[in-house]
Amino acid sequence: MRALTTNQQLITELERSRGQVLRAIDGLTNEQLSIPGIEGWSVRDHLLHLTIWDEMRFFEISRIARGGRAGFPNDFSETDVDWLNDRTVEMRRRLSLPQILADLAYARDMVLQAVAICPDERIDDSLYEGIGLGGAAEHDRAHAETIRSWRKKERM
């Protein structure tokens, strides 16, 4: 069997982790998805949040692929990240569920496209700062786990 390239490994990992997110929300109604039951955020908010970070990630990967430096530093404080997260999710809260899902898929597709054409030597987590490369899959898994735990607690 032909060995996977680094790009392919990352793409596979990103597809798997996104599968976990989609399985975590499977069967939930729009009403259930809209309950702000996870520290003030609904499942829809979690999906919006994943989209926003993938939108930023697409440009970050593209930037680094072209030989640039990360545009999102490590020293961004947790308070600032929380502020950014809350603010951006709040702006998109009124979007419909079909659009939220379409935007989620589109942003991930753009990330996968950026990874696919990124030179091997730039598929290197040490070149990334606040928006990690491998962090995309970890981020997905963390939110999938949060949603699963909430569903278990709420018996949904």
Add this chain to the structure above:
Amino acid sequence: MTDPVAQLIAEFDAATERVASAIAGLKDEHASRPADDGWSVKDQLNHLTCWHEMRFFEVSRIARGGAASFPLTDEVGVESLNNQIVNNRRSLALTQVVADLQFARGKVKEALLSAPDISLSSFREVGPVGASHDISHAELIEAWRKKEGI
């Protein structure tokens, strides 16, 4: 009658030229010097890049029939967002700042060219090309250069 998207792209190209002309010949050292309002030329360019990055996804979203994700929002909120993002990118070299701006603009243009029937009335805070935004920052840069004799 002129095709509205073609007209927008013509405005976009003109704004791109205006910004390029405003920064022509500037060295990194000059471009990093903060003006009276605290922002350097690099900050202005990073700010434009960031809005074009958001614009690319906004155009793509609206082209797919979606609603704007960035509603008309309060000025204080937008200003905080602007400052946060510019602070993040302040240490980047001028060559990268310019390359990032070109890349983001290229993606916006690509998205618009692939959506000739896009609903222009669906845009809110993030407009489809941001030409007037680019030009207003080009004017700020031109005025600063004139004042500083650079």
